[in-house]
Amino acid sequence: RAEDGQITLGLTTRNGSTSLPFVIAEEKGFFKSEGLNAIVVIMQNQVVVNGVVTRNVDYGGTFSNFVGAALSGLPVRIVMSAMDGSDHYLVTASNIKKVEDLKGKTFGISSFGGTPHSEAIMILRKYGMNPEKDVTFLQIGGSSSRYTALESGSIQAAMLLPPFNNFAKKRGFNQLMSFNDIMSIPLGGLSVHTQKIKEKPDEIIRMIKAVLKATDYIRNRKSEILSFIEAKWGIKEGDVRESIYRDMVALFSRDGIASDETMKNVIQLVRETRKSKDDKTLADIVDWSLFCLKLITRLVNSAENNSRRK
Known part of the structure; x- marks a missing residue:
């Protein structure tokens, strides 16, 4: 566990669109401005969930694994959604031109029940x-690990986030589709142990505010983010950086609340992947009600607008 006073946020990678708001919140001081000593810690998808359940990790930054955990009755809740849609892309070996060509092939996923696994199942069935x-x-793990496995030939297909799908296309792999063209699901966010909601609601609100401020920074500081993508993600081509930026900014949530429709989609996806029945409702999975996220967003936007007027 982190030292006293330090808040741990578990992610599967520092690179990639879903991680960006959290990394920016850390690197640009948005956590600190909210009085939070929060650090991003990289770990496997299921380790993030297990860490939150055992309270060795304060916040989880993944999404569908926490939906699955909540459906299983584990004491976790999603308290913020980072993206309103998935920017996972189905990327395949160069000799695989269509989904049907995947028969008999190996498909790399983060973990069983994770978002890439659920998305892959939905595409294959479709x-x-x-x-x-x-x-x-x-x-295999996060997008970075799946991309490496694709390069080595140990897998023939994977769902990849930017920039890894861009790296793959450059190396001659095929990008067959975006999952968002099939179904809109939330991606990334903040998930916590239910006990934390009772014990530290103020801390959670400040974490949410910091991430929303970071997202606003991404949206309004295009040139800085393009430079960040070049320096940290290694994307040298200007047109590719522009494309990545445009696509991901369109998906970032403005208020941190996933719509009921997209939540129903991800719950359906996870249930079909798990092939198990449960009697859970939306209130067993997410908790928007404790926090006036709409009010927080207005405060963030108001602060931004005021700073622009000065």
Whole structure:
């Protein structure tokens, strides 16, 4: 566990669009401006969930794994959504031109029940394939690890986030589709142990404010973010950076609340992946009610507008 007073935020990678608001909040001082000594810690997807459940990790930055954990009855709640849609792309080996060509191939995922796994199952079913029989799923880790596995040839397909799908396209891999073209689901966010909601609601509100401020910074400081993408993600081509920026900014949540429709989509996705029945409701999975997120957003936007007028 982190030293006393230090808040740990578990992510699967520092690079990539879903991680960006949290990394910017850390690097640009938005956590500190809210009086928070918060650090980003990189770990495997399931380790993030287990860490929050055991209270060794304060906040989880992943999403569908926490939906699955809540559906299982574990004491976790999602308290903020970072993105209103998925920017995962189905990327395949150069000899795989269509989804049906994946029969008999190995598909890299972060973890069983994670977002990339659920998305892969949905795509395969949509194209008339049997995910259990037609492909072999291999747990590898975040987009960075899946991209490396794709490069090495140990897998033939993966759902990848920017910039890794861009790296793959440059190396001759095929990008077959964006999952967002099939279904809108929330991606990334803040999840906590239910006990933290009772014990430290003020801390959670300040974490949410910091991430929303970071998202606002990303939206309004395009040139700085393009430079960040070049320096930290290694994207040298200006047109590729522009494309990544445009696509991800369109998906970032403005108020931190996922719509009921997108939540129903992700719950359906996770239930189909887990193949288990439960009687959980939305209130068992998310908790928007404790925090006036709309008010927080207005305060953030008001502060931004005031600073621009000066």
